[in-house]
Amino acid sequence: MSALLLRDIRLATRAGGSAMLALAFFAAVATLVPLGVGADLKLLARIAAGVLWVAAVLASLLALDRLFQADFEDGSLDLIALAPQSLETTAFAKTAAHWLTTGLPLTVLSPLLAVLFGLPEEATLALFVSLLIGTPAVSAIGAVGAGLTLSIRRGGLILPLIVLPLLAPAVIFGAGAVLEVLDGLSNGALLLLTAFSFFACVLSPFATAAALRLNLGS
């Protein structure tokens, strides 16, 4: 499993890899929105969490359609499927590599981008924590979609249609956790986000492996 994890991280961080691409996309979107909205700091702080969460989800999706497809097209996936570990382990390792090269860097970068929105300190911390907890769910649910659209030519176009509706809870609870701090209310969004992310991460390898089996055997 560690062999596959390290290899995918290496591929994502090399030239032509997806890690920097996702990070740059995230930063670009988060920079453009304050420029478009204008210097209304109150409004910006209000929409910061929503904008950054949507940008993070879209940035993660950028790299997602190639998660299995690249290996499928060059024959690597056949070899990986015949290796000693189960397809569930393979799915988990590749999903984890995706999160480590997209979700985690986005999370680390988010406090810096929060400054552009004039987000208060405590709210920035809430944003950081919500992204840290929520982005694994984005990779996990995205992996199922990537497995399903594996053999479809230009499956990258269908993938967001499958994945984005399923990610609505992550965006709602993730942004909600920040609003909770801004409004000084208690809405339990962070706990719901944790539960959602937990279930997504636990169930995803099984669903992804089933999708891979379906596509390899056809």
Next chain:
Amino acid sequence: MKPSALEANNITATRGGRVLFRDLSFGVEAGKTLCIEGANGVGKTSLLRMLAGILAPVSGTIRFNDTEDAEERGKLVGWLGHQDAVKAQMTVRETLAFFARLYRGDGNVDAAIEAVGLTQLADLPGQYLSAGQRKRVALARLKLCRRPLWLMDEPLASLDAAGKTIAADLITAHCAGGGIAVIATHEPLGIACERLVL
């Protein structure tokens, strides 16, 4: 029949609703090579994928090492497919070291690189390799993975004369060690083999 023989009983394959072959039966003893021949689109690759356990036959059974379980059989298969599975961004050594670890095979990557004559190119990324050189990498990987059942789809495609000799030598050595090789090919391999014409 020897215990570790590969056996196919009455297997039928379809592709896109069309029957490729029906009720095909054959057996391969340990240490033997089987060459599958036939026209384009006759089902050679589909048959190999069935033997690997990736594709399920419509009917019939495949038995290897006393098991009919497809996933279990897959763990004994050394696969050399039509595509080379060589990443443009990874060097020859990195590619082979990755697969050696993934397959928990013998770790001597450098020896495998030498065996296929790529020592000079070991640190070159895959994008600079020619089709024949990538095929050599695939042969080295097959050797590293140490699986008893080799399934090869056109192993000689794009190889030069020296490469073809290397491939033939690897297959001969594999079978001499009690392994089985099933090879879909259009070209004569230059080694003793049984033939199955689809």
